[in-house]
Amino acid sequence: MISADDLVALVRNYNPKTNETLIRAAYDYGREMHEGQVRHSGEPYFTHPVAVAAILTEQRLDDATIITALLHDTIEDTKSTYTHIAGKFGDEIAMLVDGVTKLTNLQLSSTQTKQAENFRKLFMAMSRDLRVILVKLADRLHNMRTIKAMRPDKQVQKARETMDIFAPLAGRMGMQWMRDELEDLAFRVLNPEGRASIIRRFITLQKETGDVIHRITGDMRSEFEKAGIEAQVFGRAKKPYSIWRKMQEKEMGFSRLSDIYGFRIITESEADCYAALGVIHQRWRAVPGRFKDYISQPKSNGYRSIHTTVSGRDGKRVEVQIRTRQMHDVAETGVAAHWSYRDGVRSENPFAVDPARWISSLTEQFEGEDDHDDFLEAVKLEMYSDQVFCFSPKGDVIKLPRGGTPLDFAYAIHTRIGHACVGAKVDGLRVPLWTRLKNGQSVEVITAEGQQPQATWLDIAITGKAKSAIRRALREQDRERFVRLGRELARAAFEHVGRKAKDKVLETAAKNLRLDSADTLLARLGSAELTSRAVVEAVYPDLVPEDGDEIDRKRAVIGLEQGQSFRRAPCCQPLPGERIVGITYRGKGVVVHAIDCEVLADYEDQPERWLDLHWSEGKHPAEYAVTLDVTMSNDAGVLGRICTLIGGQGANISDLEFIDRKPDFYRLHLNVDLRDAEHLHSLITALEAESDVAQVDRMRDAPPIARRAEAN
Template structure:
C-alpha cells in the first residue's frame, strides 16, 4: 500500500464501551492484569488502531490479520513486559503493511513506540543478490535495532514464535525454510539472551515442522513412559524432599521433562539410543538465597553420590547470557544418573525469561551479572565486528559462530573472568582482550606453561598472551580461530597489510619500468599523472600501485603510457626493458612462492605476473619456466634483496633404514639446526629402507645446507635430496 501523508490517527478508530471485544483480545486482557487500568486502556486503543489499519487483510489461515499482532502481544504479556513493548507488538506490522505512518504512530503513542515498530519492521523490500544475502542483511539490521533498544528482539522473537505456532498454513517449501531459519538463528538468539522458555518452544516447533514423523514418534514414546520409570522418579523425588526438609530449607522441587528436540539432538550429536537418553532423571531445586543453593547442593550430595567431574558452578561464574545455577550429576539408586540444577527464584526467572525478566523482576536488574547488561555487551561486540566486515554474509557467519551455546570460562593474569565459545584458542583469547594484542600475539602462557596460539582452551585456565611489536597476523590464523571477533580482526588486518605491501611493491615496479624508459615517477608532470588516473578510473595513485603489484596492470605498459605522453619513448626501448625487482620475502600479500619448486633465498629466481595474485616466484630451474617464457609481457626479472626476512618452505626426500625410532632421530637432527617441521609423509617403504618426504622451514640456502649436513651424519640415513 502507498503510505499516507503524516497525520494524527483518526478519531473514528476509537472503540466505544459498548463495542464487543473479540475472544482473541479478551485473552490479551486476561494476560495483562499485572498492568494498571490506565495502561490497559492504552492497550485497547492500540488494538482499535491496529484493527482499523489492518481491516480487510487476512492471514493464510483465513483469520483476520489483526489476530496475529495481538497473539504476539499475548506471548509478551506472559513475560510481563512493559506497556510500550505490548503496544509496539500490536502495531508492529502497521508501517509496512498499512497506510499508517511512523509520524502518525509517534503522535498517537509516543516516539518510543514508533521507534520499536520501525525497528521490528521487516526488510523484504530491499533488493539483494540472493536469499541468503537478504537474510544476512535482515539479521544485521535487526542487531542494529537491538543495540538501540533490546525490546525490539523481544517483539521479533514473539512474532517468530506465533508464526511457528501457525506454520501449518504455509506451503511446504516456505514451511521448511522458516523452520530451518528458526532453528539456525532465532532459537540460538533466544538462548543467547537467556530466554530459555521461548527458545525451547521455538526448537520444538521447528523440529516438528522439519521432521513431523520423527517428532511424533519421540513424543509418543515420552508420553508412554514405562511404569518402572515413573516409580523411580517418585522414589528419587521423595528421598530428596525428605532430606531438604530435614535440613530446614524452604524449597520447590520440580522434575525436568525432556522435549522431543532435546532428545533428538542428544541422540544425533552423541550417537545414543532413545533409551540411553531417557535413562537420565532430571530435577530442579529452587531455594531462597544463593547461600541456600550451596546448602542444598551439600544435601543432594549426601543423598546420592556425585559423579566425578560433572559439577558446574554457574552462580560464581555466570554464563554469557546471565544464566546462574549449580549443576551436578548424581549416582541414582537405579544405576541411572540424576541431573540436578539448584538456583534461587530470581535465577530461575532469569533462566526462563532472560532479558525479559528485567521488567518482571525489578531487583538486581541492573547488576553486572544481569542478562540485560550481558546482552548489551554481546550486541556491542557484534556491532564492533560488523563495522569491520565488508559483507552481510561475513557478519552472518560471525553471528552464527557467536551463538555457540557452550562456553569456556577463563582467567586473565589479573584474575578477571572471560567467557569464550567452545573450541576457542589462545589466539581467540588474545583478540577478546584487545584487537592490538591479538595482532601482535606470538604465543601464550596457559597456567604458566608456554604454548602455541592454536592451543584450544578449557574452563578454569589462566591465560597470558606473549606479544612482539614485529608480529603480525598470518592467513593460517583463520584456520584455527573460533570467534567472529578474531576472524574479522584478522581479515581486516590482512587486507590492510596486503594493500600496504602492494602499494610499496607497485611503486618499485613502476619506478624500474620508468627508469628503463629514461624517466621516473618524480619527473612526470603532476597533470599527466592525474590525467592518467582519471583515464584509468583510479581515485588515488595508491590504488594504481596496488593493482600493478597484484598483476591487474602490467608495469611496462603503464610506464609506456606515462612516458610516451611525456616525450614519445620508442617501443624498441620498452622491448629492451629488463628491470630487476629485489624482494625481501615479507611482501606476502602480493608475492607468493610457488609450491612446484619452493624457492628459498639464495636460489636463482624469476617472477610471473598473475592477475589478482600478484607475483608468483619460481626457481629458474623449475620445469614450468619454459611455459612462462611464452608470455614475456608477464615475465619479471627479480632477485633477492641483501636483507631477506622470514622462513621458507622446502621439501627433502630422505632415505633411511626402516626400523622403529628412525623418524624421531631425523626429526631431532632437524630441530637441532633450528628448523621447523611442517609435515612428514612416507613416499616408499619396504622391509629394509623407507623414503620419507619432510616439509621443513629454512631461512636460506646456507640454512638448508646445514640441515642436510646434520641429517647426513646420522648412521641410519642413506641419502638426502632436495625435492
C-alpha cells in the same frame, strides 16, 4: 481470539498500574485496520497480533511493548502510517512498530551475502531498542505454532530460518524456554519422522521405568526437608529436538542416552543454592566434568544458575539446575527482564542486565568489519556459542566461546596483547596456540616485542573479536606486501597474453574496475580479493582466452623469489585451488604446504621461514600426485573398472599399493595425478558413486608411495 478485557486482565495481573485505556485503544485500532484480512488458516488476521501480545504478557513486559505487539503489522499490511500511529500512541510506540516492520521485511534466509547484509541491519535495529526483537521473537513463535496452515515449501523455509536464526537469538538473549519451543516447532517441520520416533521411545521408556520425574522430584524434596532447606523442585523431560541434537553430537542411540530428564531447584537465597548442591551431591553421585557455576561467573545476558549432572544407582543421569527466584526470573525472560513488572512496578531485579550495555558488548567487536560476510561469520561465532571461563595469572576471569584458543584469550584481554602473542602456557605447560581451552584453566599469554599478527591466525582464532582485530592488522601491515605480490601476479598475468604490466596499464585497469589507484588494484590482487584474469580483462578483454593454456609447472606458484624452486610437501600434497604457505630450506628451495597441514606446527617459532604463496590462476596440467585410500569389493574385474573410471575422469594412476586383503574387501593406496582441488572432488564423487567402492579418503599423512612420487 482473546478479547480486549482478557488482554487487559493479563497485563493487570503483573502491572495494576497499566494504562488500560491506551491498551484498549490500540486493540480497537488494530482490529479496525486489519478488518477483512484473514490468515492462511482462514481466521481473522487480528487474532495473530493479539496472540503475540498475549505471549509477551507471559514475560510481564511494559505497556509500550504490549501495544507494539497489537500494532506490529499495521504499517506493513494496512493503510496505517508511522505518522498516524505517532499521533495516536506517541513517538516511542511508533518507533517500535516501525522497527518491527523493518525487521519483518528482512529476508534472513536468502542468499549468503544478502543474509549478511540483513544480519547487520538486524543488529542495528537491536541496538536502537531491544524490545523490537522481543516483539519479533513472539511474532515468530506464534507463526511457528500455527505454521501448519502454510504451504509445505513455506513451512520448510520458515522452519529453517527459525532454527538457524531466531531460536539461537532467543537463547543468547537468555530466553531458553522460547529457544526450546522454537527449535521443537521447527524440528516438527524439518524432521517429523525423527521427532515422532523420539516421542515413541519416550512413551516406551515411561512404560518400562514408571514415572521417573515424579519419583526423583519426591526424593529431592525429602532430602531438602531433612536438611532444612526451603526449595521448590520441578522436573521435566527434555524437548525432542534437544534429545535429537545430543544423539547426533554424541553419535549414540536413544537407549544409550542417559541425561534426558532435567530438574530445576528454586531456593530462597544464594547460600541455599550451594547448600542444595551439597545435598544433591551427597545423595547422588556427581558426573565428572558436568558442573558449571554460573552464579559466581554469570553469562553476559545476566543468567545465573548452578548446573550439575548426577547419576543414581541405576546409572541413569539427570541434569539439575539450582537458582534463586530472582535468578529464575532472569533465566525465564533473559534480557527482557529489564522491562518486566512485578506488582505494578518495574522489577528491581539485581541480576537483570542493562540491554543497552549488553547489545553494545555484543556488537562492539563487529564494527570494524567492512565485509558483510566477515560480519556474518563474526556474529554467528559470538551469538551461537556456549562459553568457557578461564583465568589470567592475576586471577581475572576471561569468558570465551566453547572451543576458544589461547589466541582468543589474548585478544579478549586486549588487542595489543593479541597482536604481540607468540605463545601460551595453560596450567603452567607450554601449548600450541590452537589448543582448545577448557573451563577453569589458567592461561598465561607469552608476548614478544615486534611480533605481528599472521594470516594463519585466522584459522586458529574462533572469536569474532580476535578475527576482526587480526584482519584489520593484516590489512594495515600487509598492504605493502600485497602490493609487491600483486605486482608480481600482474606481471605474470600480462606476460601470459604478451603484454607488460606498465604503470599506465595498471592505472587504466584500476580506473576501469572503479578503484582509486593502481596500488589499490595491486593490493587487492595480492590479497586474492581480485583475480589476475579480471585485471587483464579490464584492459585487454580480447586477449583473455576462454579456457586458457596450461600453466607451466615452474610458474605454478606465485610469491617465490627470483630463481627459487618449489616442491609439494608429501605430508599434505596441496593442490591448486587450496590455500598454501611455503617453508624455506637453505639450499633446497621451498616446500609448499596446505594451510591446514599439521606439520606446520613444527615451524611455528620460525616465522622468518614462512612464505605467503598463491597458486597461479588458470588451467594446471594433471601432474599433481594425490594419494587416495580406497576400500573396494574383492570381486573379479572390480579393480579394472575402477582404473577405467579414474582414466575417464582425466586422471592418471602413477602408483598403487595394497594395504589389506580380505575375502570380501580389499584396501589399497592409489597415487593419482590431478589438475587441482576441483578435479580431486570430481574424482572422489565419481568413485563414491561406484557401487563396488565402500569408502574413499584422501591421505594426508605421508604414505610411502606419496613420498616416492614426490622424490621422483
